[in-house]
Amino acid sequence: MTPPPGSLLAAENLRKAYGPTVALDGAEFSIHPGEVVAVMGPSGSGKSTLLHCLAGIVPPDSGSITYDGRELAGMSDARRSALRRSEFGFVFQFGQLVPELTCVENVALPLRLNGASRKEAERAALTWMERLEVDGLKGKRPGEVSGGQGQRVAVARALVTGPRVLFADEPTGALDSLNGERVMELLTDAARSTNAAVVLVTHEARVAAYSDREIVVRDGRSRDMERAI
Amino acid sequence: MSIGHTLLGLLESGPRHGYDLKRAFDEKFGHDRPLHYGQVYSTMSRLLKHGLVEVDGIEAGGGPERKRYAITDAGVTDVERWLATPEKPEEYLQSTLYTKVVLALLTHRNAADILDTQRSEHLRSMRILTDRKRKGDLADQLICDHALFHLEADLRWLELTAARLDKLREAVAR
């Protein structure tokens, strides 16, 4: 089976085990540019592992992952890291902002990792912080802002490099519904405006409702609901 | 909920008398609202007319006429189509879904697929509501939110049922 035509990121027959625990057992996935795909499923079903594999954080035991025509599974760690720095963005549930750095420094971090100067990185960071309505927090440290604000800072950080794929793992998991929805609105709006694809891992239907379609992961196998029908 | 499809599904495991069908229905799904025998009779005649069931044989004797019904191939296809078609998301639809899941389990079909399909349908509705909400004013938002929360409750039920399918299979088999 070849990846669906036009897909930006696609995976076939992914298998991944952590010791005796089988996390993925033949999962499939594909996403087009500008598409928001929710990955749903009960906890422990392998959603996060699927995301980690797709993002090149964890190499799968077997199977193929193609990003923009390139095979990800065979890439060296350094090349995958470089890809993550320049083409991908990440938002996690919590524990992702560096507590010592100010918010604007946190947002600027990926740009600086790519070699941008501090000034230009922080200027770009501020633009994104404005779009996510957190530019007022630039001098604050993550410990001094609320959960929703912190998560918006994290979204700004994920988008600052202009990624083509944004990976979000339970981005609203630690937020109340109002804050969660606001973060989702900002996230999807921002992603759509840059034509970035979003892989959204969530177990919440109301968060998944911000997606264009969903795939369900159960016992390490995925089911693409659109293609199934 | 469709009594016709339910009775058809019950027939899939083998030919039954009308009275047996009523009893099986009451036992599995009737709980607080048992079926009138008249309902069974009229439903069966409709199904006969559409060729979804056939009369397997008639037992003569005292009391009411005792016809034995059997499902036809067209009937099986009809049950299958019904099970695969997600219900329109609306309030209090879990009894239909429950029936579908139990029937799928009884007829050894994939019950998880039914739940997934239904979830997908729900999400479709939720997407539309979410989209409306984003574009609308506060009143729109509040109205949409109400619907969204209800749909979300359904979805939670779907998740929970999916997680308990194995237990349900045991219970149904008994």
Add this chain to the structure above:
Amino acid sequence: MNVRQWSRDLGLGIRFAFSGGREGWVRMVLTAVGVGLGVTLLLLTTALPNVLAARDQRGSARQDLTYGAAVPPKGDNTVLVGMSATEWHDKDVRGRLLQPEGPRAPLPPGVDRFPAKGEMVVSPALKELLASDGGKLLRERLPDRIVDTIDEPGLVGSQELAYYAGADDLVASENSSRVVRLTAFGEPHPTTTEQPDPVLILLTLVVFVVLLTPVAVFIAAAVRFGGERRDRRLAALRLVGSDSRMTRRIAAGEALAGALLGLAVGTVFFLIGRQVAGSVEVMGESFFPSYVDPSPALALLVAVAVPAAAVLVTLLAMRGVVVEPLGVVRTAKQARRRLWWRLLLPLAGLGMLYPMIGNGRGHGDFNQYLVIGGVLLLLVGVTALLPWLVEAVVARLGSGAVSWQLAVRRLQLSSGTAARMVNGIAVAVAGAIALQMLFAGVESQYTRSTGRDPQRASMEIDLSDRSQVAVAAREFARTEGVKASVAISSGGFGDRRRDPATSAGITVGDCTALRELAHLPSCRDGDVFLVPGTDDDAAQQALQRPGRHGFIDPTYEGGERGREVAWTVPAGLRKVTARRDALQSSVSGLLLTPSALPARAAPTLYHQVYVRLDPSVPDANEHVRNTAAHVDRLANAWSLSPTLTSVKFTSLRTGLFIGAVCVLALIGASLLVSQLEQLRERRKLLSSLVAFGTRRRTLGLSVLWQTALPIALGLLLASTVGLALGAVLLKMAATPVTVDWASVLSLAGAGAAVVLAVTLLSLPPLIRLMRPEGLRTE
């Protein structure tokens, strides 16, 4: 606040410490090992006086030098002891020849029976050496059959090289200390105690303070391991209703548990270390495990002080922390650290030392309390100043690369933690620098020049009076690795047969030998020369005039009868001047070529052979020693070096070296432990940083900066304080202040090496923590 409440809360804390699950245990073990290492060092230090005393005791119990006391008459309870010491690769070998003169002859300690001629009793270390391949040359020198080993009471250290060999040809003589007759082994005058040298005491005191302060700093840091996880537990306690004071005591109880366990661990480490210490040798010093025996009072002090300190430190540390039911708040915006009181500590220290400046050796003892107090305050001042310095510097650092930015920001947020981590190293380095300066400065006073030039003669062999010097000289000349050798003999010449009023030295050697002593215009066998002494009086000048009669080897009152060989100063005597670089120091008197000496006088002379070695021949000096033992078992052969360091001084320096190594290792371990703990607490953050593509190098570098920055500052401060302390101490010892930059740099380098080692060792766990598995929430 009553005792019951205290003990209840402390007990509760102890229970929590033991029931904290896996994480709790890890923390307990870390604390226990940390405190344990400190306790080990403390116990070893408290045992040090006993080690020295035990060594002294053993040494004096086998003492066989009579220091010129009258030789007792031969009897059935006497033994003749011949001194037959040698060296093996710069290690002393204590050798004695034993010749019992009767059935009741005393045995030296540790020896069960007298070895017969051709037999010897050796120390275990020597036995092992002789049996090894590397000891072949030495075996040639000591060919006797080994019949037994010397037991522990006869040795001062487990690695000591010593032997007793049997002999039957020893002759006691008052004129020589090579052979003595003893009725008992042991110090004949054990009560004579030397007046302790005040400067040596100053050095000893400072060594102790310098070694123990970092240990205390370290223990204080160790009981605070795992602070953040503990905070969460304490918050939970507040939630279920304990008040803030109870909480503090419970926290102290947890620290107490760690300290108590640490005490146990320390005791075990100490016992292991004691055994290990028995089998190692540092700079030629070794001892027996049984010596390492802490005095009960000091051990008790350690046992009480360590847990008490743990409780106290925790209570103090908890003062800046507000434990609320929903979490722990470190007094949010901490007041900027103030400089003035931090400066007071070292200034007070200087103030305590200042009055003793210029005391030196001549003005009585140093006030021990002032010395300890002053040094302690100066060193503690380092720990007080460092947090301020780190905070002040880090706050001004701009941001550079990402790794630098990460490190600087982290330090800005918690500069106190960083400073605490390096406090130990800073104190140790400051103290060590001061001591090194003191040592280097004072060394000149304890190192006397021997006036020897190893370029001209590499070894000197003093033959015992019996040997045939001509034969010996030929043997040495033939020895492997010897380039040249000369024999020089010396004796005395008096104006009278008995109890001469005036005497002069005579030196006998062939022309080659005499040319090594004086500038000779020409020389033939039979010539006699005179080197006038600078302070010869008229009588002495008269004695050394041609035609003057006198006697070689006259008899002195109370001594053995000399040979009293009549001799006349010959007419052909020529005056010559001594070489400045003569083989022997202070050459003066009559120089005789061999045939100018009456044959009868030859046996009265002492003979020395000087040997120049070929540096390219390996073990040349060992070959020479073999020849020396071969021609004369009582010969003394030693390598010449331009200086000689006082023995006491050497051992003190050795002690400092061992201690500094232990302290640096200890602090390195503690740094590593806190580093790992910090990394573990940040695993989720690290994983997410890696997820968005952060290079491992960047994170590794930021860890390096994070350690290196505070350490660099710490070393800077330590060097400043160390140099100041060193200068003051040198002034106290009335010694010119010179800075031994080499040692400052090497100590700073050692500190830097610790940083590097810690960073390198924390890299593997860092890389493991950066694995994406850390992202998994399950």
